[in-house]
Amino acid sequence: MIQIANLSKKYKSIEAVNIPELIIPQGESFGLVGNNGAGKTTLFRMVLDLIRPSSGEVLMKDKVVKGNHFWKKFTGSYLDEGFLIGFLTPDEYFDFVGNLNGFNKAETKERLVGFEEIFNGEILGSGKYIRDLSKGNQKKVGIAAAMLSNPEILILDEPFANLDPSTQIRLKNKLRSFQIENGCTLLISSHDLNHVTEVCERIVVLEKGQIIKDIKTSESTLKDLETYFAA
Amino acid sequence: MIKHLLIHQWKESYRSPMFQRSLVINIVFGLFILYMLASFAFLGFFIDEILYKAFPDQDPLLIFNGALVYYFFVELIMRLQLQELPVMTIQPYLHLPINRKRIIHYLLSKNLLSFFNFFPLLVTVPFSVKVILPDYGVVAMLFWLLSTIFISFSISYLCSYYKRYIIQKPLAILFLFGSILLIGVLDYYNLLELTHFSEWVFQWAIDGPFVMLAAIFVTVILYYINYKFILSNTYMDEIIESKKQKQTLTNITFLDQFGDIGQFILIELKLILRNKRSKSVVTVSSFFLFYGLIFYTQEIYMEGSFMLIFVGIFITGMFMLNYGQFIPSWEGGFFDGILTRNSDTYRYYLAKYYLLMPTCIVAFILSTPYVYFGSKVLFINFCMLLFNVGINSIVILFMSTYNDRRIDLSKKATLNWEGVGASQFIMLIPALVLPMLLFFPFSYFDMPNVGYAFIGLLGFVNFIFHKFWLRQIANRFEKQKYKIAAGFRKE
Numbered sequence: 039m040i041q042i043a044n045l046s047k048k049y050k051s052i053e054a055v056n057i058p059e060l061i062i063p064q065g066e067s068f069g070l071v072g073n074n075g076a077g078k079t080t081l082f083r084m085v086l087d088l089i090r091p092s093s094g095e096v097l098m099k100d101k102v103v104k105g106n107h108f109w110k111k112f113t114g115s116y117l118d119e120g121f122l123i124g125f126l127t128p129d130e131y132f133d134f135v136g137n138l139n140g141f142n143k144a145e146t147k148e149r150l151v152g153f154e155e156i157f158n159g160e161i162l163g164s165g166k167y168i169r170d171l172s173k174g175n176q177k178k179v180g181i182a183a184a185m186l187s188n189p190e191i192l193i194l195d196e197p198f199a200n201l202d203p204s205t206q207i208r209l210k211n212k213l214r215s216f217q218i219e220n221g222c223t224l225l226i227s228s229h230d231l232n233h234v235t236e237v238c239e240r241i242v243v244l245e246k247g248q249i250i251k252d253i254k255t256s257e258s259t260l261k262d263l264e265t266y267f268a269a
Numbered sequence: 270m271i272k273h274l275l276i277h278q279w280k281e282s283y284r285s286p287m288f289q290r291s292l293v294i295n296i297v298f299g300l301f302i303l304y305m306l307a308s309f310a311f312l313g314f315f316i317d318e319i320l321y322k323a324f325p326d327q328d329p330l331l332i333f334n335g336a337l338v339y340y341f342f343v344e345l346i347m348r349l350q351l352q353e354l355p356v357m358t359i360q361p362y363l364h365l366p367i368n369r370k371r372i373i374h375y376l377l378s379k380n381l382l383s384f385f386n387f388f389p390l391l392v393t394v395p396f397s398v399k400v401i402l403p404d405y406g407v408v409a410m411l412f413w414l415l416s417t418i419f420i421s422f423s424i425s426y427l428c429s430y431y432k433r434y435i436i437q438k439p440l441a442i443l444f445l446f447g448s449i450l451l452i453g454v455l456d457y458y459n460l461l462e463l464t465h466f467s468e469w470v471f472q473w474a475i476d477g478p479f480v481m482l483a484a485i486f487v488t489v490i491l492y493y494i495n496y497k498f499i500l501s502n503t504y505m506d507e508i509i510e511s512k513k514q515k516q517t518l519t520n521i522t523f524l525d526q527f528g529d530i531g532q533f534i535l536i537e538l539k540l541i542l543r544n545k546r547s548k549s550v551v552t553v554s555s556f557f558l559f560y561g562l563i564f565y566t567q568e569i570y571m572e573g574s575f576m577l578i579f580v581g582i583f584i585t586g587m588f589m590l591n592y593g594q595f596i597p598s599w600e601g602g603f604f605d606g607i608l609t610r611n612s613d614t615y616r617y618y619l620a621k622y623y624l625l626m627p628t629c630i631v632a633f634i635l636s637t638p639y640v641y642f643g644s645k646v647l648f649i650n651f652c653m654l655l656f657n658v659g660i661n662s663i664v665i666l667f668m669s670t671y672n673d674r675r676i677d678l679s680k681k682a683t684l685n686w687e688g689v690g691a692s693q694f695i696m697l698i699p700a701l702v703l704p705m706l707l708f709f710p711f712s713y714f715d716m717p718n719v720g721y722a723f724i725g726l727l728g729f730v731n732f733i734f735h736k737f738w739l740r741q742i743a744n745r746f747e748k749q750k751y752k753i754a755a756g757f758r759k760e
Contacts, residue, residue, distance in 0.1 A: 086609050090751040105747055110611045120758065121606035123536065125543040125678065137532045138611045167543070169679075187611070 039064040039191065039223045040085065044094035047080055047247075054080045055247040057094075062225070064190075067217050069238030069255075070227040071263065077247040078227040079117060082195055085225070086115055098191065114189035116180035116197075124169030128161045128179045131168060132186065139187040146186070153182045156208050173200045181209070185216060192216075193225045198233050206233065213237050231267070235260045274362075274375050297694070306391065313395035330400050331468055338467035341420060342449065344389075348428040349445075373499050377492060380425050386418075393417055401475060409475045416474040419484035426491035433498060529612055533620035540599060544678035547592070547599060554588035558635055565642040574717045577646070578704050578724070581653030585633045586661055589625045590700060593665035594693050596621055601675025601757035608750060614743040621666055622739055629657045648718070652725030653704070659728030661700050663738045668696040670742065670749045673756025 042060040046053060055077040062068050070078050083089045085096050087103050096103045103109055115121070123131055136146030150162065156178055161171075168179060177200050184192060197213070198206045210233055217224045217237075228234040235241065235255055243251040243266065251266070253259060312319075320329035362372055393414060401410045435441050455461035474480035521538075524531035541547040564570040564580050571577075583590075592599075600607060607617070633654040640647045704724050711720025731738070746753075 083605075086605075088605055088608055088751075088754055107613045110609060113609070115609050117605065120603055121609065123540075123603045123606065125540055126536070130539070134532055134536060135610070138529055 039066075039098065040225075041097040041100070042085075042094070043097070045081075045084060045091055045096060046093045047077075047084060047089065048092045053247050055084065057081070057247075057249060060242070060249065062223060064223055065217075065221045066240055067214075067224040067238045068226070069234040069241045070225065070244060071229070071231065071234055071241060072227075072244035073267070075246075076244040078244055079195055080247075081244070082115075082117055082193055082225070082227065086113070086117070086193065088117075109191075112190040113193065114184035114187060114191070115193040116177075116184040117193075117195040119176055119180070121180055121183075122168050122176060125167055127165060127167055128171070129163065131179060132183060135183045135186055141187075149186055149188075150182065152212075153178075153185075156182070156205055156212060158205065174202060174205070177201060178205070188220050189222065190220075191223045191225070195227050196229065197226055198228055198230050206230075210237055231260060231263045235263065274372075278379070293694075309388065309391040310395070313392035314399070316392065316396055317400050330404075331472075333396065333400075334471035335464040335468045337417070337471055338463050340389075341424060342452075344421065345424050345428065346449065348424060349431065352425065352428050352432070370500065373496055376499070377426075377429075377495055380429060381422060386421055386425065389417070389421060405475050412478055412481045413471065413474045416471070416481045416484050419481065419488050422488045423484060423491050426488065426495055430491065430495050430498060433495075433502070529616060530620045530623060533612075533617065534624050537620070537624050540678070541592070546676060546678055546680060550592050551588065554591050554632075557583055557587035558632065560584055560587075561636065561639050561642075561646070565639060565646055571642070571645075574712060574720070575705060575708065577649050578653065578708060578721075579701065581650045582657060582661070582701065582704065584636050584639075585629050585650055585654040586657035586700075588628045588632065589657060589662055590665065592628075593621075593625050593662065593669070594696060595672065595676055596666065596669040597753065598672045598674055598676045598757075599678065602678065604675075604754050604757045608754060614746050614750075615740055618666060618739045618743050618746070619736075621669075622662060622735060625662045625665070626658050629654055629662070649721050652721040652728070655725040655728035655732070656704060657728070659730065659732035659735070660703070663731065663735060663742075664699045665696060666739070667742050667745070670746045670753070673753045675757040675759070 040060075040062040042057050044058055045060075046056040048054065070081070072078050080089065084091050085103065087096075087105070087109075091104070098109045098113070101108060123134070126134070132146050132150060133143055136143070136149070141149065150157075154162075160175055161178055161182075164171075168176060171179070177197070181194060181197055184194065197209060201209065213224065213226070214237055216222060224238070226234065226237065239255050241251070241253050241255055241259060241263065242249055243253075243263070253262070316333070317329045320327075320332050324332055397410045397414050401413055431441070431445065452461065452463070456463045470480060521535055524535045527534070541551060560583050561580055564576060570580075597604065597607075633650060636650055637647065639650065707724050707727065708717075708720045711717060711723065
């Protein structure tokens with residue numbers, strides 16, 4: 039589904055990302071972990087054609103992502119608040135994103151029903167602009183908008199950060215069931231080793247832009263990761 | 270403590286985006302300020318002679334004193350518009366082990382160091398040295414000067430207090446402007462003799478210390494009121510403006526029939542009307558509809574032709590130029606979202622074009638009453654409308670691919686240079702100079718009407734090809750987008 043070949047990004051002399059090869063097959067749930075500055079967000083941004091790689095390329099369905107639009111039809115993503123339109127209400131924003139994916143207002147509303155549990159009654163119909171929502175609620179809006187079109191590829195940067203414990207657990211279940219039901223390829227990054235090992239079948243550890251570990255999740259994965267990061 | 274605050278203050282202004290701009294713009298801006306300062310100083314040095322020439326049989330001092338009251342009214346209004354509320358900047362200090370009261374004292378004294386407080390001195394100091402000093406002596410001069418300075422200070426504190434008050438009770442602004450208007454009207458019909466009052470007060474200020482002392486007293490009182498007010502309102506939740514906003518444009522279904530383009534336009538209309546900075550572009554642009562009144566009423570301009578081209582371009586294109594020059598900086602806050610959404614760049618620009626073009630047409634329709642000044646005016650404006658629609662909007666959109674400075678939509682508009690880069694100056698050249706160049710040969714051979722028509726025709730022909738140009742712009746944007754997005758992420 040996603041192929042990465044010789045991908046690198048250099049800022050002056052510092053190498054933010056350098057990945058010779060990474061293949062993510064369709065339907066895989068892929069977790070990216072690493073400390074601050076490891077290059078997680080940079081990697082996601084390159085996958086989404088938001089920054090220009092210094093070398094190499096990203097392919098989705100065997101076609102080059104860079105400079106193309108085909109992938110936007112089947113890719114949902116939310117990295118940070120830079121994806122949200124602050125002066126709209128959540129309802130308006132969902133309608134807009136729904137419209138771009140060819141849904142009318144009623145269809146959009148129907149698709150959002152499944153998110154009620156996560157929204158906790160604070161998002162829809164609140165009448166607040168997105169810019170006035172709390173960080174956690176903004177994140178809920180962004181994630182829901184990314185999942186709205188049942189994308190084949192879903193990319194989320196630290197989806198659990200800033201969320202309250204209940205929502206973290208609900209979101210975790212939601213992501214798992216969403217991934218299984220839609221056969222969607224899921225890419226998430228997280229600082230929460232617990233959550234990421236529960237959601238993802240495969241974990242990649244990034245350090246200084248390089249892949250240090252690439253493991254299939256098993257019972258011992260969480261312990262392994264904890265030992266690795268404690269060192 | 271105070272030392273640290275002052276250092277932070279200095280860093281805040283020095284590191285503000287204003288100084289992070291390119292050198293050229295800083296120089297242009299610097300020259301502009303120098304020019305303003307020089308003009309005022311010049312005025313200060315020669316105002317007595319100017320007044321003497323204008324009113325030979327009256328005492329310049331009397332006239333100056335009489336005018337002061339109007340000046341202070343203008344100052345009051347200006348300050349209400351421009352003076353920043355320093356409240357927000359104290360938030361990062363509230364949780365630190367610093368005495369709350371000291372922060373407030375610091376904040377309030379900072380008010381006095383504002384640029385506005387020094388500006389009038391450029392006029393009053395030379396004037397008082399030249400006019401008051403020889404006749405009344407140095408003590409009287411100081412009385413007078415200090416009176417004016419402290420009146421300025423009181424106005425400054427009055428505005429600070431009032432602005433904070435308005436946040437809690439927005440309708441209070443009407444009361445203030447109402448009273449200013451009322452005083453103005455009463456004065457105009459000579460029911461209230463403000464000039465005489467002002468002459469009397471400031472003559473008194475020269476004759477003795479009373480006015481000065483009163484002004485100092487009022488300043489201290491207002492300082493204290495501000496102090497009390499802030500002290501009881503330094504809690505986070507009370508500082509932040511109340512979040513309940515009225516929502517505009519919630520039920521526009523008209524645009525639904527235009528698919529994604531319609532949605533893009535709707536979102537952009539919401540952007541414009543729900544944010545301070547962009548809203549003020551609308552206000553300023555609507556004022557420009559009256560721009561014609563300055564020129565159409567004067568024969569000297571009506572006979573010439575170059576000036577009318579300018580006027581036509583501004584009247585029909587002010588919003589397009591003014592708003593368009595900052596595309597896509599307006600959307601800097603959610604640019605990554607735009608790049609990943611399910612749509613392509615060409616349609617993005619198509620939507621931009623279909624937003625800008627109608628604004629020109631609307632401006633033209635609103636300006637049709639100018640036909641009162643002759644059908645020539647209407648004809649020129651129509652030709653310039655075509656030029657704006659066909660060429661200027663395309664140029665503006667092309668230049669937009671060079672804008673990588675983001676605009677914080679929530680910030681106020683006055684004196685805000687955010688988003689201004691070299692491209693804003695460069696795009697003026699084709700927008701204003703090109704029609705002049707095109708017109709020049711026709712003017713030379715004395716065929717102005719053919720010239721206007723030619724400019725309009727050129728615009729129209731280019732309009733037919735607008736989709737072609739928008740595709741070129743979209744291609745260029747594709748190459749530039751990484752640089753633009755990186756610039757926007759920088760804050």
